[in-house]
Amino acid sequence: MTETIRILLCEDQTLMRQGLRTILELEPGIQVVGEAGDGEEAVGQYASLRHQDKGPDVVLMDIEMPRMNGVQATAAIVQSDPQASIIILTTFDYEDYVFDAVKAGAMGYLLKDVPANELMATIRQVYSGVPSIQPKIASKLLVEFGRKERSATPARPAQEETLSPREIEILKLLAEGASNRKIAEQLVLAEGTVKNHVSNILSKLHTGNRTQAAHLARERKLL
Known part of the structure; x- marks a missing residue:
């Protein structure tokens, strides 16, 4: 059976x-x-x-x-x-x-x-x-x-960069688990524009992915 x-x-x-x-x-x-x-x-x-x-x-x-x-x-x-x-x-x-x-x-x-x-x-x-x-x-x-391995560097203090109001808006939706497409629909933006904003957010926060970015944003009380 x-x-x-x-x-x-x-x-x-x-x-x-x-x-x-x-x-x-x-x-x-x-x-x-x-x-x-x-x-x-x-x-x-x-x-x-x-x-x-x-x-x-x-x-x-x-x-x-x-x-x-x-x-x-x-x-x-x-x-x-x-x-x-x-x-x-x-x-x-x-x-x-x-x-x-x-x-x-x-x-x-x-x-x-x-x-x-x-x-x-x-x-x-x-x-x-x-x-x-x-x-x-x-x-x-x-x-x-591979990208994460290449970007790995010895720990050093990261210079904080200020997020724009639009980036904060996108970061809040990102932290809720929204995809680029859903963010684009909600904010009436092109999906490619959202993708660029997400890349900028990850770069400014010195994080490798969306989950890390959301976690760090909460730690810094950006949300």
């Missing part, structure tokens, strides 16, 4: 979550045991299911979610259970998102345009304890890792 893999499905878009549940439950040996519509709920559901001895064996985690994003939820879950098997399933393949997700403890990273059979194969692979990242995503991870 095939062993059942119990899934916790974390996705804030109801239609997408329902569609994924339907696809997953059509697959023999796959059972969705819980759902979450935001990051905080995902962390709570994971703890609750474990307490009830209902798994979950694998977590499918979206990145862009309210209250707590997928990277933060992944880090919280892995902190409570280092053996957690989490797959990031998202529309975003930004280098810093990939790096942060893997650093947080994710064992898989897939884009939502992945074929259903590849999703199932990844679930089974991660369930067996083997990490799985799509080749094009893995290449981005290597690029980001």
Whole structure:
């Protein structure tokens, strides 16, 4: 008899979550045991299911979610259970998102345009304890890792640079987990303009990614 893999499905878009549940439950040996519509709920559901001895064996985690994003939820879950098997399933393949997700403890990273059979194969692979990242995503991870290694320098006092009002505005949205696209839509800017602002923010704060920038901004009480 095939062993059942119990899934916790974390996705804030109801239609997408329902569609994924339907696809997953059509697959023999796959059972969705819980759902979450935001990051905080995902962390709570994971703890609750474990307490009830209902798994979950694998977590499918979206990145862009309210209250707590997928990277933060992944880090919280892995902190409570280092053996957690989490797959990031998202529309975003930004280098810093990939790096942060893997650093947080994710064992898989897939884009939502992945074929259903590849999703199932990844679930089974991660369930067996083997990490799985799509080749094009893995290449981005290597690029980001290389960039961080090249930018690493001996610790020295960093000269603080003043952020512009627009950069502070973007930093606040960035700290809430908003993507460049969402920031652009909310502030009525071109996505390329937002990307340039984010690069300037990271440079001025002397940080390597969005998560570090948000953390440092809170420490300096910029938010």
